[in-house]
Amino acid sequence: MNKIEVTIVVPTFNRANSISDTIESLCNQTYPHEKYEIIISDDSTTDETYKLVNQLIQEKDNNIRYIHANSITKGPANARNVGIENASGKLIGFTDDDCIVSNDWVKKAVDVFDMSTKDISGLYGKVTTIGNCKSRYRISREVSVENDDGSYVTPNVFYKKDVLLDVGCFDVTQRYLEDIELGWRVENVGEILFCPSLKVNHKILCLSIKDYISRLKVIEYWVMMHSKHPNHIGKGKYIHKRMQSMRPLYIVSSFIAILSLIYSAHYAYLIVGMTLLLYSFQYVFFDQKVQKYPKRLLKFPVVYIVDLMKLYYSTKGSIKYKYFMMY
Structure with missing residues (x-):
């Protein structure tokens, strides 16, 4: 009989330098180990990620699975969708391969879903950037969620699996902002609560000037999102800002x-x-x-x-x- 109630999906691409810390934090949860699983969804990694994760699988008594998200479509959206397809739990949590979750992360999420008087579809929490960029030739990229801003970023979010399947999961045509866009679609079928006690630390990303300028194309995807969801103009605090x-x-x-x-x-x-x-x-x-x-x-x-x-x-x-x- 399947005892898995929660599935944690972590998409990864060439993050051998950080994913071990992410998995360690996911393994050290206060929630019973036999009730949750960790799926590492590999988006065509070329570094030592598989070797490191496989070693942790051998060492830990947690339910850890490593899946190759082989597809013509690359990117985190597709990798997360592969994780959803292979998930055993009715509740799916997402974090990134450069994040460290609190040790009560899974338990608090489960408790909120169980104790909520509303039929909620999702739950998200605080994200705090840690670290700094010491080089003057690097530009920091911070991911921060301090309040209920409607961002729904995947370093710290949980959804019911059946809701994700109903709305069609992540849009693989979006290279950026796919997590926020998914949240907008989930909002149409049910409420997404903000839980400030649900905490995740996100390691700072230090970009070269060239990479930073390249990432500015995310602006084009903001326009794409609003062309698809014009009803969200000015609706959320995140986009209004x-x-x-x-x-x-x-x-x-x-x-x-x-x-x-x-x-x-x-x-x-x-x-x-x-x-x-x-x-x-x-x-x-x-x-x-x-x-x-x-x-x-x-x-x-x-x-x-x-x-x-x-x-x-x-x-x-x-x-x-x-x-x-x-x-």
Whole structure:
């Protein structure tokens, strides 16, 4: 008789340097080991991940399975779907291969589902970024969830398996934001609760400047999501915060300033001054992450390039999906 009540799915791709810590935290749960399983879904890894996970499988008395998510479609969405298909539990939890979950993570999730007076479909909790990027040539990417912002990110979320199957699981056409998009679809069939006592630490990701710029294409996927779910515009706190960004205004203002200088307009210097002031107001005077003013001033060209790329991907997405959205 199957005793498995909960399945934890961890997609992985070349994370031999961190996945051992993730599995260790999942094995050290206060929830009975015979009642939950851990599925590591491998998205065509080429490093030592399989060797490390196989060693842990031999050492631990937990139910750990390693599955190769062999498919033409690559990415975490497909890897998670393979995990869902092979899950034995009625409740499925997701975390990432660079995360460390609290030792009562599974038990608290189960207790919330069992004790809830509502017929909830999902549950998500806090995510805290740990670590730092010491190299000046690296840009940190932080994943943080502190309150009920409607983000539903997969480092810390649980869903009922039957609900996931009903809504069609993760959309494999989305390379980014597939976890948030899934949450939006689940919301249509049932409530997703936020549980602040459900805690996960997410290791900081240190990106090269090239990789950081490349990841800005995520903006295009935001446009794609809203073209599919226009009813979510301004609905969630997470997306509402992103839509309030003034960055497109800064870029447009800078272009007007440049054109004004080229054509020697009388008001050119006024526009240039206003543009510089707008940038300085947000990125220099009030940037608490960079304490020394010389470094803040040097940050100006970096943020300008980032804002320019975001405007590019917003425009590209708006044309591609025929849905106007600026970030």
